[in-house]
Every structure is written in C-alpha cells, then in structure tokens.
Amino acid sequence: MSGNIVLQVEDLHTSFFTRAGEVKAVDGVSFFVREAETFGIVGESGCGKSVTGLSILRLLPEPSGQIVGGKIIMEGKNLLELSKSHMRAYRGKMISMILQDPMSSLNPVYTVGDQIGESVRLHQDLPENMVEPEVISALRLLRIPAPEVRLKEYPFQLSGGMRQRVVGAIAMSCRPHLLIADEPTTALDATIQAQYIALFEDIQEKTNVAIIFITHDFGVVARICDRVGVMYAGKIVETAPTRDIFKKPRHPYTKALIHSVPQLDRKDERLYSIEGQPPSMMNLPPGCRFYPRCDVSLDICKEQEPPEVKLNENHSISCWRVK
Amino acid sequence: MPDVLLEVRDIVKHYPVTRGLLQRTVGWVRAIDGVSFSVERGKTMSLVGESGAGKTTVAKMILLLERLTSGTILFEGEDIYKYSSAELKKNYRPKVQSVQQNPWSSMNPRMRIRDIVGEPLFVNTDLAKKDAYSKVIELLEQVGIGPEGMTRYPHEFSGGQRQRIAVARALALHPNMLILDEPVSALDVSIRAQIMNLLKDLQNQYNLSYVVIAHNLATVRYMSHTVAIMYLGQLVEFGESEDLFERPLHPYTRALISASQLTLPEDSEGQAKQIILTGEMPSPLNPPPGCRFHTRCTEAGERCSRDVPEMRKVGKQQVKCHHYS
Numbered sequence: 001m002s003g004n005i006v007l008q009v010e011d012l013h014t015s016f017f018t019r020a021g022e023v024k025a026v027d028g029v030s031f032f033v034r035e036a037e038t039f040g041i042v043g044e045s046g047c048g049k050s051v052t053g054l055s056i057l058r059l060l061p062e063p064s065g066q067i068v069g070g071k072i073i074m075e076g077k078n079l080l081e082l083s084k085s086h087m088r089a090y091r092g093k094m095i096s097m098i099l100q101d102p103m104s105s106l107n108p109v110y111t112v113g114d115q116i117g118e119s120v121r122l123h124q125d126l127p128e129n130m131v132e133p134e135v136i137s138a139l140r141l142l143r144i145p146a147p148e149v150r151l152k153e154y155p156f157q158l159s160g161g162m163r164q165r166v167v168g169a170i171a172m173s174c175r176p177h178l179l180i181a182d183e184p185t186t187a188l189d190a191t192i193q194a195q196y197i198a199l200f201e202d203i204q205e206k207t208n209v210a211i212i213f214i215t216h217d218f219g220v221v222a223r224i225c226d227r228v229g230v231m232y233a234g235k236i237v238e239t240a241p242t243r244d245i246f247k248k249p250r251h252p253y254t255k256a257l258i259h260s261v262p263q264l265d266r267k268d269e270r271l272y273s274i275e276g277q278p279p280s281m282m283n284l285p286p287g288c289r290f291y292p293r294c295d296v297s298l299d300i301c302k303e304q305e306p307p308e309v310k311l312n313e314n315h316s317i318s319c320w321r322v323k
Numbered sequence: 324m325p326d327v328l329l330e331v332r333d334i335v336k337h338y339p340v341t342r343g344l345l346q347r348t349v350g351w352v353r354a355i356d357g358v359s360f361s362v363e364r365g366k367t368m369s370l371v372g373e374s375g376a377g378k379t380t381v382a383k384m385i386l387l388l389e390r391l392t393s394g395t396i397l398f399e400g401e402d403i404y405k406y407s408s409a410e411l412k413k414n415y416r417p418k419v420q421s422v423q424q425n426p427w428s429s430m431n432p433r434m435r436i437r438d439i440v441g442e443p444l445f446v447n448t449d450l451a452k453k454d455a456y457s458k459v460i461e462l463l464e465q466v467g468i469g470p471e472g473m474t475r476y477p478h479e480f481s482g483g484q485r486q487r488i489a490v491a492r493a494l495a496l497h498p499n500m501l502i503l504d505e506p507v508s509a510l511d512v513s514i515r516a517q518i519m520n521l522l523k524d525l526q527n528q529y530n531l532s533y534v535v536i537a538h539n540l541a542t543v544r545y546m547s548h549t550v551a552i553m554y555l556g557q558l559v560e561f562g563e564s565e566d567l568f569e570r571p572l573h574p575y576t577r578a579l580i581s582a583s584q585l586t587l588p589e590d591s592e593g594q595a596k597q598i599i600l601t602g603e604m605p606s607p608l609n610p611p612p613g614c615r616f617h618t619r620c621t622e623a624g625e626r627c628s629r630d631v632p633e634m635r636k637v638g639k640q641q642v643k644c645h646h647y648s
Contacts (some may be wrong), residue, residue, distance in 0.1 A: 044511040160374075160605050189373035189598045190538060194582040198599050208468050216512060219541075222585045260516035262545035264568065264583050270523070271545060273516035277481055 002033040006178050006210040007056070007095075012070035014048075014055045017063075022279045025051040025054040027234035028070075030308075036204060038211040040225030040242070042218065042257075044278060047231040051212045053180045056212070057095060058087055074178070093123040096171035100183040104161035106155040112139075112166050113151030116134040116173050123174045141206070141298065142166070143199060161192040165199070175207060182214040197224050218261050222246060227314065230254045231288040233279055250317050253290045288320065296321060327400075328499060328532045329385070329419075330361040334394030336380055340608065353607050354380045357394075359634075362549075364499070365526065367533040369564075371579070372553035375604055378536045381553075382502050385534065386421055387411070399488030417447055420493040424505035426485035430477045436463070436488055437473040443495040459516040462491040462633075464523060469492045483514035487521065494525070498530040507542060519545060534616040540583040544568050552576045572621050572642040614645065619644055622646065 014026040026048040031038040042050045055067050058079065072079040074094065079087065099105045107115060109154055116135045120126065128136065132151070139147035142165040154214050155163055164184060171179055181200075184194040201224065204211060213225055221228055221242060228245045229236040230253065236250040249255045259272035276293045279285055287300040298320050306318045333524045336355040337454065355377045362368045370378045378604060383389040385396065387403065396403050404413050420443075423429040430439050437459050444455040466487040477485055486506065507515040514565040519542065537543050543550060543564070550567050552560040552575065560573040571577045580600045586593035594632055599618045605611055611618050617627040626645050634643045 044513060050350060062575050127622055161603055189604075190579055191373060192538075192603065193600075194597070195600050218512070219583065219585055246585075246587060257512055262516075262519075262541040263585065264541045264580065265585075271516040271520055273520055274513040275517075277483065277514070278511075311411040 001314050003037060003297050005032050006035050006074065007212075008032040008041075008071075008073040009052075009056065010071040012052065012055060012072065012074065014051050014060065016063065018067050019259040022301055024234055024284070025065075025281060026055060029229075029231070029234075030070075031229050031236060031239060033210045033212055035210055036208040037178075037204070037215050037227070038204065038225045040213045040215060040221045041231055041236075042215060042221055042228055043140050043231035044216060046278060046281065048234045048281075049216075049231050050182050052231075053097065053212065056180060057091055057097060059091075059097075089123075092176070093174045094176055095178045095180065096176040098164075098167050098171050098181045098184045100180065100186050102160065102167045102187070103155065106163060106291070108155055110154075111151065112155070112158070114152055116151070116166070116170050119170050119173050128140075130231050134173065135169075138169040141172055141203060142170065143202075153313045160193065161188055161292045164188060164196060168199075168203075172203060172207070176209060178210045178212065180212045180214070183216070184213075185220055186215070186217065193220070198226060218246075218258065231256070233284060234281065235289065237290065237317065237319070238317045240317075242251055244315055250311070250315075250322050251290075251319050252294050252296055252321070256293075256295075263273050288318075307322075325361075326364040327361045327533075328364045328398065330395075330397040331381070331385070332359050332395040332397070334358050334384060334396065335392045336377075336384060336389060337392045337464065344497070350608055353556050353610060355384070357400070358551075358553070358556075358558050360549075360551050360558065360561055362500070362532050362534060364532055364570055365530040366548040367526065367535055367546050368549045368551065369535040369537055370551050371537060371540065373604055375555075375607065376553040377607070378553055379504060382421070382504055382534065382536055386419060386502055387416070405427045407542040411553060412447075417443075418499045419501075420496065420498040421502040421504065422486070422489045422493050422506050425509050426482055427509075428490055429489055430485065432477055435474050435476060436468075436480075440488060440492045440495060441493060447451055456496070461490075462495055463488070466491045466493070468587075476503065481514075482510050483517060486487070486518050490518075490521065490525070494529075497529070498531070500534065502534045502536075504536045505538070506535065508537070510595075515542070522546070540568075540580060541575065545612055552579065552632075555604055555610055557615060557642075558634070558643065559616065560640065560642045561634075566638070566640055570638075570640075572637055572640055573616075573644050573648060574622050575616050575647075583633040614643075 008201045012029045016025055023151055024058040029052055043049045056072055064169050069081055113135050116138055117131050120131050135151055136147045144150050146163050185196050188196060224227055227241050229239045232253050238254045249258055256274045260274060262271060265276050274293055279289060287303045288306050291297050291301040300320050306320045308316050308318045310316045334355055337351040337353050340350040340352060342349045344359055372378050372380060384391055398415060437456055440459045440462055441455045444450055456493045463472055468487055507518050535546055536628055550564050551558050554575050560576045571580050577602050581598040602619050605618060613628040614628055614632050617623040632643045632645045634641050637647045
C-alpha cells in the first residue's frame, strides 16, 4: 500500500463533561488513512467510534463534548487549531460524512436536487446555471437511475437504498479528499447493502477518496476495508491490514470478537461468547480495559495499561501478552 | 413421523388500500400470498428475507395479532381459528409467546422487572402475588439475572440483559413455542453470542420450538433446523438448514448467501463469485407477473416473466423456480 497520507490522527482525546463527571469517550486514539484507502474502525456501541468520526469534523455537541488533546492533521495543518470559519470550509468540501439513517439525515421538505445543490452552492464558486449539471453528475456518480427526474423528488418518494445513495451524492458532490462513513449500510437490507458497498469501491476507484468506515459489522469490514482499527472502551487495541485481522488476530478482544460471530460456511455447535459487558466509561478499570473480560490476562494487566507495540509497519497492538 | 407442533397452510393476508372520504378500496397490498410451512416440536425454523418480504406479518398471524385473509393455521393438530376466545386464552395463547427485536421498546419503562416478568402470571394464573414473585426469581435465574434485579427498572439494564429479561417473560407460562422476531439484531456483537447460546440451552432444556425471524444468514445457520426464504410475500425456498446452506437452489437464496459471505478484499476469486443483485424488491401493491423475483434474477428466462412457478420438491428441499421443473 502506498499513496499519500490524507489524514493523520495523533493521540486524540475527546471527553464529555456531564453532571456525573467526565466521560472519556475517546482516550488516546491514533491512526492515519491514505489516499484511495479505506480504514475501518470497528467496535461495539459506546466504544467511541462515532465520537472519533465527529471529532475529526469538530461536530461534537458543545459545550459538553470537548476535544481535550491530540492532533488531527490534514494537508500539514492541525484541524484542531483552525478557526471556526476556516473549519467550515473544510467540512463538506475536504471532508464529508455519511450517517447511518438516511431518513434522519435528509430534510423531508426539500427535494433531492435542493439538498445536493445546497452543498454545491456553499462550497463551490459556481454560476447558478452550473449547479444543476453538478448535482446530476453527483447523482450519476452514485448510479442513481434517471437523475434528471430524481432531483425533483422528495426523500419520502425514494426507497431506503436510494435515499442512502442521495446522502452519498451530497457527501461526494464537492469531491472531498476524505469521506467519513458512520454505519452507512446498517439500516439497509443484505442485497442492497452489497450493492452499496460495490458502489463505494467503484467511487473510490474513480475519485481516489480516502474513506474512514465506522461499523460494528465484521462482514462489511471484510468486504471494503484495507486496514482496520479495533476499538474497545475508547482506545484502539489493534490495528492491522484486514487480512491479518481475520487470519492472524493478536489481541484477545479481536480474537474473541471474530470467534463470536457465526460464520456462514461452517456450522458451529456452540458459539464462543465473551462473558460480561464492556466497562462503564465513567468508571474504567485501571490497567487494561479488557482485563475483566479477558481469558488470558496476566497480573500486570490489572495494574498497568499496556503500551502500543508495533509488530511490523502495519500491525500494532496494545496487549501485555504481545511483546 | 415428525412431531409437528405448528402447521401453516397456504396463508394469505391482503391489506386494503383505501382512499378518499368514503375510504373506498382502491387496491390491495398483498403482504402474504400463499405461504405454507411446518415447525416440529423442539426445533427451530427461521424465516429469512429482506424488509417488506412479509416475515413479521407471518409472525403476527401466528400470534393472532392479525386475522388471516385465507388459509389455515394448525397448532397441535387443531385449527386455531375454530377456537372461541376463551379456548384461545386457555389452549393457545399461553403456549405461543414472543420476544421482540428491540428490548428498549418492548418493556414498559415505568414497571419494575418483577412486574414485567410477572405480568403473564398475574393475567393467566391465579397465583398469589408472593408465589408469582418467587416464580419470577426462578425465571430470571434461568436467563442469568440475579434476584437483585427484581425491583429494578428496565433502564438500569444493558441491551443484552433486557433481552434476557424479555426471554424470561416469554417463558413465564411454560410455552411450547416462542416467536423470536430478530432476537439479536439490536444487540452488540459480543452480546449476540451470549443470547444465542442462551436460547439454544433453553430450547434443549424445555423442548421448545422456535420460529426465528432474521435477516442475518450466519445467525440463521447457527440457530435453525429448517429455513424458509421469503421474497415479496411468498416462500421461494424451504428446507433443512444444512441442505439449504450447502446447496442453495433458488437464485434469490444464492444471492442472499453471497451477500452474507465473508470475503476479504484480496480474495479476488471470492469477489468474482459474489452475486450482486440489481434493483430493489418491487412493491407488494403491484407484484410483477410470473415469478415475483424475475425482475432482479440473474438467470431469468422468458418463461419467468409469464408463468407463475409452483413450489416443487427437489431432493429434500422445496423450491419455487422454473429452473427446477
């Protein structure tokens, strides 16, 4: 894998300050994504994967959500140091986002054309008569049939799969360098999901966009991601190329997750299951966060957080068992 | 002789579409159009299909939450539509219970766990409250919730624990059958395996029959003995789980399996074999003529858009496709 690094996240810390105390939703996350590459962030609900995505765009619900440390570097600039208006120029134009539920990310009272046009007008200095062709080319990029007709339609007139394509068209309308997709296929049916993923691969080939794909579904990860970061309780515990995550997982949590997902091509008599639940983010255990649920824990795991160890250029892991 | 607990014969459900002041019927949504299957005692049958295929409507009809337009449902050999409402309450409803998909909406947030799980007992038995509560403690213990949970409220539990509580409630009346509508899809990956294992253990312990509604095929393979694939209100394939996954016959089944298979990006052979269907499921308001799947089928011939295929036996499986006639 080569290609320029589009985005680099270094030691990101994001916290929510609530009446009950500080919730360290993202606690020291580092990763990067290259041009034309898809980096997956996988984890269970509450592990901080969506907050990581929102932090990159600086769209946290303020004032409770705050980025308290780290760097997010794009084109040599730290996005966290940009002024609000400068950041706005990045959002939508350089970095865009697709959310899980297309019905709640589209405005029901505006047509598809209006909503894609909004982003085109805001970010591209185009004369008005050039906006519509641009909207149509965005719809074409997402392979929406009959774009000239569709752009006059409202979201309720479209199926779930088509709506999610419209959301994709808005996100891609300004040809961003980075796309953050937060569970974009979760609300879709299996066969429609397969269509959507194939479409994304095609778009990436055409535009070289870097994609951060946030999901809980290992099946989707296997299909689309080049590299994966597995998140648990606010930290990335293992980062590796997708093949290694599936064939040679090293972190006990990654291993357990992969074993607990039933596979289509084998019949299990009994599924491996991880006992217990992820820790409360208000009250994290000292030491390794996975320690209370880990089968192979050592004494040190209880007391000290494991450092990140690089196995090779692409594979890094935080576990005391791996040195 | 297989020990059949539930038999569904050629059931149909059409919903009227009404318009205008007089609510004239202008069309029919053909939600279910002739579905037949049977479920054996102690076994699991899964209904698989995409949203709008009619899976949940089938479940509602088994639970008698919807009336059939036509067809027959037999439970322990008896036609449940011949029961009076008193007989239903005695002979049918306690024996067939359900667990819903979303454990956040299937419980009253203002009731304590002991009353949520105890409610079926209060309604259907004349147990004194004290005895009912001690029964609730037993039920909760079976699903791995300690007695300290009795006086708590649903919001104090995680999703996986709530789903356990929902299972405890469904078991309260010693049913023979549970209808599980997407029992694990709202849960996290690491919790899913716990709940699936729990359901399997309970099935073995009480010889329960399950009707599982699911869209995740890997889950289905793990859970089921028989599988029914639905498309646009009809069954397109039915068979033993092993046969169906090893040798899927219907092109739609093959596409679904392909969509759920784990294929790594470097696996170019696997990628090439992947079947990606074009288009979407048509509207049940106006289903296509001939085979309902022909508009998306990669193998459709001329006959498929003209003639309606029959359900045929191929080996031990049943399939509704012209390619097997």
